[in-house]
Amino acid sequence: MTLDEFVGLSAALTGYDADVLKPSADTQRVSEALYAELSNPDNKISPAQLQQLTDTWNAIAHTPAAQLEDQVWQQIVQNPAINRLAQNIIYMWYLGIWYDLGKNPNSFATPNNDHVVSSVAYINGLVWGEMGAHPMGFSTGDYGYWAHTPTLPAINAVSAAVLK
Amino acid sequence: MNTSNKEYDVVIVGGGWAGSLLAYKLAAANKTVLVLESGVAIDGVTSSDDNDQPETYQRGDFMETFYLAMAKTPESPYVQNYNAPRPSVLDIRTTAEDDKIPDNCNQPVKSIDTKGYFIQKGPMPFGSTYERRGGGTSWHWLGTSLRLLPKDFKMASEYKVGVDWPMKYEDLSPYYDEAEYEIGVSADVEEQAIHGITFSKGYVYPMAKIPPTLLDVAMTTGLKNFHWQNIEMKVTGTPAGRNGTPNKMKDGTYYDNGRRQCQGNTNCTPICPIQAKYDATISMKKALMTGNVDIMYQAVAYDIKIDKLTQQVTGIMYKTYETINGGVKDTGVVTGKKYVIAANAIEAAKLLLMSNAPFGVANGSGQVGKNLMDHPVYLAWGLMPKSTFPFRGPLSTSGIETTRDGDFRKTRAAFRIEIGNEGWNWPGGAPYTQLINIVSPGGAVAHGDRNSFGSGLRKQIQKDFTRQFRIGFLMEQLPDANNYIVPSKKCMDNLGIPRPEIHYDLNKYTREGFKAAADAAKAIFSQLKVENANTPPVATGGQFKYDNVTYYSQGAGHVMGTHRMGFNKYDSVTNADMKSWDHDNLYIVGCGSFPTTATANPTLTMSALCFKAADAIIKSF
Ligand SMILES: Cc1cc2nc3c(=O)[nH]c(=O)nc-3n(C[C@H](O)[C@H](O)[C@H](O)COP(=O)(O)OP(=O)(O)OC[C@H]3O[C@@H](n4cnc5c(N)ncnc54)[C@H](O)[C@@H]3O)c2cc1C
Ligand code: SF4
Numbered sequence: 162m163t164l165d166e167f168v169g170l171s172a173a174l175t176g177y178d179a180d181v182l183k184p185s186a187d188t189q190r191v192s193e194a195l196y197a198e199l200s201n202p203d204n205k206i207s208p209a210q211l212q213q214l215t216d217t218w219n220a221i222a223h224t225p226a227a228q229l230e231d232q233v234w235q236q237i238v239q240n241p242a243i244n245r246l247a248q249n250i251i252y253m254w255y256l257g258i259w260y261d262l263g264k265n266p267n268s269f270a271t272p273n274n275d276h277v278v279s280s281v282a283y284i285n286g287l288v289w290g291e292m293g294a295h296p297m298g299f300s301t302g303d304y305g306y307w308a309h310t311p312t313l314p315a316i317n318a319v320s321a322a323v324l325k
Numbered sequence: 326m327n328t329s330n331k332e333y334d335v336v337i338v339g340g341g342w343a344g345s346l347l348a349y350k351l352a353a354a355n356k357t358v359l360v361l362e363s364g365v366a367i368d369g370v371t372s373s374d375d376n377d378q379p380e381t382y383q384r385g386d387f388m389e390t391f392y393l394a395m396a397k398t399p400e401s402p403y404v405q406n407y408n409a410p411r412p413s414v415l416d417i418r419t420t421a422e423d424d425k426i427p428d429n430c431n432q433p434v435k436s437i438d439t440k441g442y443f444i445q446k447g448p449m450p451f452g453s454t455y456e457r458r459g460g461g462t463s464w465h466w467l468g469t470s471l472r473l474l475p476k477d478f479k480m481a482s483e484y485k486v487g488v489d490w491p492m493k494y495e496d497l498s499p500y501y502d503e504a505e506y507e508i509g510v511s512a513d514v515e516e517q518a519i520h521g522i523t524f525s526k527g528y529v530y531p532m533a534k535i536p537p538t539l540l541d542v543a544m545t546t547g548l549k550n551f552h553w554q555n556i557e558m559k560v561t562g563t564p565a566g567r568n569g570t571p572n573k574m575k576d577g578t579y580y581d582n583g584r585r586q587c588q589g590n591t592n593c594t595p596i597c598p599i600q601a602k603y604d605a606t607i608s609m610k611k612a613l614m615t616g617n618v619d620i621m622y623q624a625v626a627y628d629i630k631i632d633k634l635t636q637q638v639t640g641i642m643y644k645t646y647e648t649i650n651g652g653v654k655d656t657g658v659v660t661g662k663k664y665v666i667a668a669n670a671i672e673a674a675k676l677l678l679m680s681n682a683p684f685g686v687a688n689g690s691g692q693v694g695k696n697l698m699d700h701p702v703y704l705a706w707g708l709m710p711k712s713t714f715p716f717r718g719p720l721s722t723s724g725i726e727t728t729r730d731g732d733f734r735k736t737r738a739a740f741r742i743e744i745g746n747e748g749w750n751w752p753g754g755a756p757y758t759q760l761i762n763i764v765s766p767g768g769a770v771a772h773g774d775r776n777s778f779g780s781g782l783r784k785q786i787q788k789d790f791t792r793q794f795r796i797g798f799l800m801e802q803l804p805d806a807n808n809y810i811v812p813s814k815k816c817m818d819n820l821g822i823p824r825p826e827i828h829y830d831l832n833k834y835t836r837e838g839f840k841a842a843a844d845a846a847k848a849i850f851s852q853l854k855v856e857n858a859n860t861p862p863v864a865t866g867g868q869f870k871y872d873n874v875t876y877y878s879q880g881a882g883h884v885m886g887t888h889r890m891g892f893n894k895y896d897s898v899t900n901a902d903m904k905s906w907d908h909d910n911l912y913i914v915g916c917g918s919f920p921t922t923a924t925a926n927p928t929l930t931m932s933a934l935c936f937k938a939a940d941a942i943i944k945s946f
Binding site: 173174175176233248252255265267277279280283284293294297305316317319 | 391715757765781786787
């Protein structure tokens with residue numbers, strides 16, 4: 162899977178446009194940090210599974226925005242051969258965490274290879290902004306901002322394949 | 326640092342909260358002070374002649390460790406130090422598990438790794454923790470700085486339970502002023518004047534009240550004029566040791582402590598990234614700047630020497646170490662005219678009991694280590710009918726304090742209700758657990774529904790996560806000789822110093838408090854039209870059954886009672902100046918001094934007591 166393919170697939174899975182996940186002036190380089198986890202040997206990703214996910218994505222990547230999520234639902238999310246890996250891409254973007262593929266992310270069983278990808282990945286986790294908040298321990302707000310209602314980010318149909 | 330040829334006026338064991346305040350006040354009165362601190366140094370909080378500090382840490386190091394921690398617990402920014410270990414909320418075990426510790430568990434690194442630091446003898450696990458490094462547990466604290474109520478000082482005479490404090494609210498009031506000034510408390514006098522709390526004429530807090538969050542406002546409106554068991558459930562702002570907007574003080578100048586205003590990082594526990602919240606390194610730094618104070622880090626006190634004839638303390642023995650994983654490097658002794666133990670309630674009691682075998686130090690009453698107390702916390706959480714936007718602002722900005730006193734205290738524990746601004750973070754591992762439950766509810770192979778990804782996922786987060794909220798009930802506990810700590814006979818730390826063995830339970834009085842709390846939560850939730858989460862908390866704490874209902878109890882981090890003050894040498898360890906009844910030149914300070922717990926988070930009161938003790942020490946020279 163190339164970085165562009167990763168960002169496109171990430172857009173479809175997260176619901177954020179690819180140019181939000183990987184802006185042209187990319188100072189944080191979150192996508193690169195998360196993408197690197199796919200080739201992190203500690204994560205024990207089966208090359209065949211990764212290839213299947215890549216192929217499946219490429220086959221639907223150019224679906225028009227309005228139908229893209231239906232395709233992702235049918236081809237990826239419901240496909241037991243690849244969905245666990247896809248879920249991990251969602252977790253990385255929203256939480257900054259890589260969850261051990263061999264275990265249920267809901268369990269706190271040890272030992273396992275759960276880890277926060279990097280402090281940048283934590284700080285840029287999408288879940289915080291989605292709630293109109295900021296990562297715990299990283300606020301750029303001014304004193305008293307919490308007394309005012311936040312604006313939540315707009316949700317539109319994602320066009321994932323915008324990356325060239 | 327060369328301390329061997331120097332005799333100090335005062336030697337303080339512990340460079341945490343209490344130790345820093347005392348060092349500062351004593352040094353300002355021109356007393357020379359040596360502080361022994363078991364943990365590692367904080368960058369910039371060292372003695373001037375000390376440029377070879379083995380290990381120093383900065384706030385930035387802690388932040389990075391915190392960001393990378395999977396479980397963002399109170400301990401998560403701070404690495405474990407096996408030479409001066411501390412408990413962690415992740416290793417609060419049941420008694421059954423701890424009983425399996427073999428008699429020869431003299432391999433402390435290993436046993437701490439797998440079993441935690443405390444030896445929990447139960448029947449309930451003790452759920453609270455503390456920190457051992459420069460600044461102590463002030464690195465963990467949330468910032469809540471409430472005064473006690475006048476009646477909190479006389480539980481025995483008012484309600485025929487517990488004991489009275491050897492002082493009245495009025496005796497402590499000027500010291501509260503002093504403590505609020507040093508900590509830099511933001512609050513509103515009028516709002517705090519409840520249940521008989523009075524302030525001196527024209528008193529203002531150093532800073533104005535912190536603005537309430539959207540959740541606070543929703544609760545204030547929703548609970549307006551609402552009564553539960555004849556108590557008005559009035560929401561008020563919580564005094565906080567974090568920087569708000571400076572007030573004009575009595576002398577006409579604006580309060581200024583040189584630190585930044587709170588930015589609402591929602592991270593007060595476990596660490597404020599910008600030091601908008603007070604921590605003890607602030608006072609220690611000021612103490613060091615007087616030139617009258619030396620601090621020795623990585624020096625663990627393990628024996629208090631007593632002269633058999635005069636019963637005076639003659640020195641403190643300590644062990645040093647090179648790295649946090651290595652073992653003993655050196656041992657030494659330090660001497661002074663007066664001595665202060667400020668090592669946190671559990672470590673202080675442990676040190677007193679380890680010394681002067683077989684009776685211990687300051688233990689003529691037999692009360693050292695006894696009456697271990699906390700504010701066991703009952704959590705209730707659910708979804709508000711409308712978004713109230715958690716994870717914004719300080720962790721807690723308001724609470725309900727009207728439940729803190731009443732005739733019911735004859736039979737059941739009182740409580741205060743803290744309103745949490747971090748959604749289901751504490752009870753439900755939010756936002757992690759909820760996100761996982763949407764994406765893959767069944768675990769490894771299963772998947773969520775059509776809305777478990779993409780726009781559907783985003784909509785659920787926006788709709789549901791923004792409605793999360795929780796309240797916490799901080800429960801009163803009575804002094805009880807069956808709740809106690811002793812140095813373990815078989816389990817040591819890396820330096821060969823005994824680990825704390827804890828015996829702990831919640832008695833009927835506190836359990837009745839839990840029952841009342843559950844009832845109050847139900848009433849509040851129904852009034853606010855809250856959807857109750859109805860699941861057990863993910864946080865490890867204690868669990869007990871009472872009247873056929875299972876309750877979960879969490880530690881508050883408020884360790885109290887282990888060297889209580891009292892009226893005479895038979896019922897207590899120290900007098901009202903925190904001077905040992907048995908040893909004329911020994912003072913023991915910290916929340917261990919509390920005869921009863923009341924319901925307020927204890928550290929403001931503890932700070933006031935420290936200033937009172939400091940006055941007594943200064944006068945005694
Ligand atoms: C998660 C959490 C949240 C909290 N929030 C609040 C709050 O909102 N409001 C509130 O009022 N309180 C709060 N507290 C409680 C508060 O942190 C403590 O009451 C306070 O820090 C106690 O001060 P102390 O000086 O007695 O102990 P500490 O601050 O723990 O300092 C003790 C020091 O002694 C040192 N020491 C220990 N043993 C030895 C030894 N043998 N030799 C030498 N040095 C030694 C330690 O390294 C440490 O530095 C909270 C606590 C926790 C854990
Ligand atoms: S809300 Fe943030 S800035 Fe304010 S005290 Fe807490 S951690 Fe510090």
